[in-house]
Amino acid sequence: MLCYFAVLLSCGNSANKKSAHKKEQVIAASLGAEPSILDAAKASDRYSFVVLDYINENLTNIETADDATLTVLPGIAETWEHNSDYTEWVFHLRQALWSDGKKITADHFVYSIKRIINKESASPMAMYYDYIKNADAILKGEKDYTELGITAIDENTLKITTEYPIKNLDEFAAKIPPQRKDIVEKFPDSYGSDAEKIICSGAFKVKEWIHNSKIELIKNENFWNAKNVKLKSLTFKIIRGENAAIGELLNGSIDIARAYTISWIDKLKSQNRFTEISGVDSRVRYVFMNQKDKLFSNRKIRQAVSASLNRDEICKDLFDNIYKPAYGFVALSTKLDNQNYRSLAGEPIKKLLENVGDPKAHFIKGMQELGLGTDPSQVTISIMFPSNESSKFDEYLQSSLTQTLGVNVVLDKVESTVFKKRNRSLEYQIGFKSWAGGVENPSRYLDLFLPGNRIVPTGWENDEYTRLVLTAKKSADPAVQLENYKRAEELLLVEDCCIAPYANQTYNIFVQPNLKNVRQFYLGTYNLKYAYIE
Incomplete structure (x- = not known):
């Protein structure tokens, strides 16, 4: 590592060679893996959503200050209002255009949501729109998708009716993009898979997508707020691994990157070359287990x-005390009624540790219940994980399960696309990944394990859990919400133990000093829409 760092430092002068290039408002950033698809109705991975944030303009926008204060800003919706009980919201759209110059209308939002809330299309993100009236019934096949509670009153007015009161629907609206039926139907099976198969409503449009190499975005001159977009080009380079990404940051090939290990964080800080953005993320790392496996x-x-x-x-040992231990699934930064949820709900996994006592003895009891005898050394566990994982957690988990439980463990390293496919088809034993709720509400985490989930299938369903989460979501009483969310999390992590959270992520983002006005969508998610080179 030290030798590698020294080589990189010697390349620092190459950044000066790029100064003329930088004055042209052309920047680059790293992306840890290839996006699965740039279609908001089908995407479910973080890399796809990173790019979608720049090529889609949603109804509203989210901006988070360094002190974690979240602000809802106008997007294509210029203004909005709601009825007295927050079950009907009306959004008034500004005059906005698609990248091909055609007008964006309310019908484009209706079409977008009906693509997501559609039993046939089975969008992996459908459950995150279940607050819309009749959405759940449509996904269950009990009602036709034409009965969905989203309607275009006219070209410039959109109405959303909800199943229950939602006081912050304007925040949820930051996840509602428009989509064009004529373009999607032109590429029915491949929309969003290549640059020429995408239409854009955001600050940028896709110029070129060289798969597994880079995605080049250029300024969308038809964007409603184009006058305030300074960048001419934003290129996302597919760079796998922290060393490679930081190397490109140091030699000036990219303008912004995240550091994950204390060695790189300390080295980058010590140089005083970069602007740093840091804090506690909303992302939680966890192990998930396939309950269809014997x-x-x-x-x-x-x-x-x-x-x-x-x-x-x-x-x-793995994260150099940068990350914080996770004794719950809902992130440390999550709030409920403007109070910290974790402080209110406690740490359920500590209850699990107390109940289990000796993990190996507990494991053997499970073996006996399955008729597998009492010798853990006769058991082999396979851990599936994506090839772009760089934390070494796979090795830790292998060692931990071997030493603590006495089992054999094999590592099953697969490409990220294979990882997602096998996860959804339940072709694994255990795996690990991370999740960021995004919206400051416990439901954005606990929704992940409601029936019909296609983001992280585990084969687990629990009627009581479903009732608890839905009761909390539909209630306007914070005390009722807390009681039900807390009990649901205990079911998820302690009694049924569907998943095993282990770390709350923090973020350390380093920015070239001449890149200004870098903001955050949510904590740890940088926003370059209105950035510029000084």
Whole structure:
């Protein structure tokens, strides 16, 4: 690592060679993996949504200050209002154009949501729009999607009717993009898969997509706020691994990058070359377990796996105390009624640790219930993980399960696209990934395990859990919400132990000093829409 760093430092002068290039308002950023698809109705991975944030303009926009204060800003909706009980919202659209010059209308938002809330299309993100009236019934096939509670009153007016009161629907609207039926139907099976198969409403449009290499965006001159977009070009380079990304930051090939390890964070800080953006993320890392697999169909087996994770040790040894131990699934930064949810709900995994006691003895009890005897060394567990994972958690998990439970462990490293496919088809035993709720509400985490989830299928459903989460979401009483969310999280993490969270991410983003006005969408998600080179 030190030798590599020294080589990179010697390349620092190359950044000066790029100064003329920089004055042209052309920048580059890193992307850790290839986006699966640039179609808001089908995307579910973080890399796709990073790019979609620049090529789509939603009804509203979100901006988060360094002190975590979240502000809802106008997007294509210029103004909006709601009725007295927050179940009907009307959005008034500004005069805005698509990248090909055609007008954006309310019907484009209706079409977009009906593509997502559609039993046939089965969008992986459908559950995050279940607040819209009749959405759940449509997904269950009980009602036709034409009955969805979103309508175009006229070209410039959109009405959304909800199943229950939502006081911050304007915030949720920051996840509602328009889509063009004529373009989507022109490419029915491949919309969003290549540059020429995408229409854009955002600050940028896709000029070129060289798969597994880069996505070049250029300024969308037809964007409603184009006069305030200074950048001519924003290129996302597909760079796998922290060393490679930081190397490109140091030699001036990219303008912004995240550092994950303390060695790089300390080195970048010590140079005093870069602007730093840092804080506690809304992203939680967790292990998930396939309950359709014979071994992991047993709750004692799952509980033993979770209890075998030393979360303090993980954050100290793997993440150099940058990340914070996770003893709940809802992130440390999440709020409920303007109070910190974790402070209110406690740490359910500590209850699991107390209940389990000796993880190996607990595991053996699970084996006996399955008729697998009492010798863990006869058991082999396969850990599936994506090839772009760089944290070494795969090795830690292998060692931890082997030493603590006495089982054999094999590592199953696969490409990210294969990882997603096998996850959805339940072709795995256990795996690990992360999730950021985005919206400051516990439901954005707990929704992930409601029936019909296609983001992280585990084969688990629990009627009581579903009732608890839905009751909390439909209530306007913070006390009722807390009671139900807290109980649901206990079911998820303790009693049924569907997943095993282990770390709350923090973020350290380093920016070239001449790149100004870098903002954040949500904490840890940088926003370059209105950035510029000074």
